[in-house]
Amino acid sequence: MKSSKIIAIALAAAITVSPFAGIASTSVSASESSATIASKKADMKSQLADIVQQESEVSAKVAANQKEFTQLKKDQVKLEKSIEETKVAIDKRKGKLEERARAMQTSSATTSIVDSVLEADSITDAAAAVIAYSKFQSADVSIVEAQQKDENKLAADNKSLSAKIDNQRSVIASSEVAAGKLAAQKAEKEVLVAKLANDEKRAQKAEKVAAELAAAAAVQPIKTDVKEVAKADEKTETSTVAKAETKTENVVSVVNTSTNKTDDTKKAENKPAKETTDNNAGSVVSGVSGAIQEAYKYAGQAYGGGAVPGNFDCSGLVMYSYAKAGISLPRTAAAQYGATTRISESQAQAGDLVFFSDGGISHVGIYLGGGQMFNSQNNGIQTDNIHGAYWGEHLAGFGRIN
Numbered sequence: 122m123k124s125s126k127i128i129a130i131a132l133a134a135a136i137t138v139s140p141f142a143g144i145a146s147t148s149v150s151a152s153e154s155s156a157t158i159a160s161k162k163a164d165m166k167s168q169l170a171d172i173v174q175q176e177s178e179v180s181a182k183v184a185a186n187q188k189e190f191t192q193l194k195k196d197q198v199k200l201e202k203s204i205e206e207t208k209v210a211i212d213k214r215k216g217k218l219e220e221r222a223r224a225m226q227t228s229s230a231t232t233s234i235v236d237s238v239l240e241a242d243s244i245t246d247a248a249a250a251v252i253a254y255s256k257f258q259s260a261d262v263s264i265v266e267a268q269q270k271d272e273n274k275l276a277a278d279n280k281s282l283s284a285k286i287d288n289q290r291s292v293i294a295s296s297e298v299a300a301g302k303l304a305a306q307k308a309e310k311e312v313l314v315a316k317l318a319n320d321e322k323r324a325q326k327a328e329k330v331a332a333e334l335a336a337a338a339a340v341q342p343i344k345t346d347v348k349e350v351a352k353a354d355e356k357t358e359t360s361t362v363a364k365a366e367t368k369t370e371n372v373v374s375v376v377n378t379s380t381n382k383t384d385d386t387k388k389a390e391n392k393p394a395k396e397t398t399d400n401n402a403g404s405v406v407s408g409v410s411g412a413i414q415e416a417y418k419y420a421g422q423a424y425g426g427g428a429v430p431g432n433f434d435c436s437g438l439v440m441y442s443y444a445k446a447g448i449s450l451p452r453t454a455a456a457q458y459g460a461t462t463r464i465s466e467s468q469a470q471a472g473d474l475v476f477f478s479d480g481g482i483s484h485v486g487i488y489l490g491g492g493q494m495f496n497s498q499n500n501g502i503q504t505d506n507i508h509g510a511y512w513g514e515h516l517a518g519f520g521r522i523n
Contacts, residue, residue: 160316312459315451409472411446461520
C-alpha cells in the first residue's frame with residue numbers, strides 16, 4: 122500500500138504544469154506514459170510536415186501566378202502601345218477619305234468619268250476608264266472596312282486582356298489568403314510539437330522516479346519472528362516514505378527549476394552579482410542574465426539560418442543562449458511565443474523575450490530594458506530599438522519564460 126503511495130507522490134510531483142498551458146488542440150493527461158506522448162508528438166510532427174509541404178506548394182503557386190500576372194501587365198503595355206499606333210493609322214485613313222470626298226465634290230468626278238468615256242477613242246478605252254473608276258471606289262470601301270475591323274479587334278483584345286488581369290488578381294489574392302492560413306496552422310503545430318516534447322520529458326522523469334521508488338520499496342530484510350517482522354516492516358515503510366518524500370521534493374525542485382521557477386529563483390536571475398557559475402571551463406552564469414551574457418558573445422556576427430554560433434537566426438540565438446544558461450526553450454519564434462507567459466511592456470524586464478509579427482509570429486529578441494533588444498536580424502546580431510521604424514510597427518508583445 123505504501124509503495125503505491127510513494128509512486129503516486131512521485132508521479133504527482135514530477136508531472137508539473139506545462140509552460141504551454143492553454144493550448145487545447147492536444148490533450149495530455151498526467152496518467153499518460155512517455156511512449157503515448159511520443160506517439161502523439163510523432164503524429165503532430167507528421168501533420169506539421171504535411172503543412173510545410175502544402176505551404177511549399179502554395180508558395181510555388183503564388184510565385185507562378187505572380188509571374189503570369191507580371192507578363193499580362195507587360196502584354197497590356199504592348200497592347201496599349203499598339204492601340205495608340207493603330208489610332209494614328211486610323212486617323213491617317215480618315216484624312217485620306219475626307220480628301221478624296223472633297224476632291225470628288227469640287228472636281229465633278231462623275232462628269233469627268235462620263236467625259237472620259239465619251240471622248241474615248243475606242244470601246245476598250247471607255248471600258249478601261251469605267252474599270253479604273255470602279256477600282257478607285259472599291260479601294261475607298263476597303264479602307265473603311267479595314268478601319269472597322271482594326272477598331273473591333275483592338276476593342277476585343279483590350280476587353281480580353283483586362284478580364285485576364287482581373288482574374289489573375291483574384292487568383293493571387295486567393296493564393297495569398299491560403300498561404301496565410303497555412304502559416305498560422307504551421308505556427309500552431311510548432312507550438313504543439315514543442316509542448317508534447319516538454320510533456321514527454323516530464324513523463325520520462327516521472328517514470329524514472331517511480332521505478333526507482335518502487336525498487337527501493339521492494340527491498341525488505343528477511344525476518345523469522347512474526348512480531349519482529351511487523352515492527353521491522355513498519356519501521357522500514359516509515360523510513361522509505363520519508364526517503365521517498367525527500368526524493369520527491371528533490372524531483373519537484375529539479376522540475377520546477379526547469380519549467381516553473383519560483384519567485385525567489387526569478388529574482389536571483391535578475392541579480393547577476395549574486396548568481397553562481399560552474400567551475401567547468403566554458404560555463405556561464407545561470408539564469409536570464411547568463412543568457413544575455415552568452416548572447417553578447419556573438420555580437421556582430423552575420424545573420425544565418427540555424428541555431429549554432431556563426432549561423433544564428435533570431436530564435437536560434439535565443440534558444441542557444443538560454444540553453445547555455447540552463448533554460449530550455451523551443452526552436453522557433455512562434456513556439457517560444459507559446460512557451461512564455463504574456464506580460465505588458467511596463468512589466469517587461471531584462472531577460473524577457475520580445476516578439477514581432479508579420480502575418481504571424483515571425484521574429485524574437487532578448488529584451489534588455491529601456492526599449493532595447495538584442496537580436497539576430499538581416500543586418501546581423503546587434504542591439505535594436507523595439508520602437509524603431511520597422512520594429513515598432515510589427516511589435517506583437519512580450520513573453521516571460523516560465
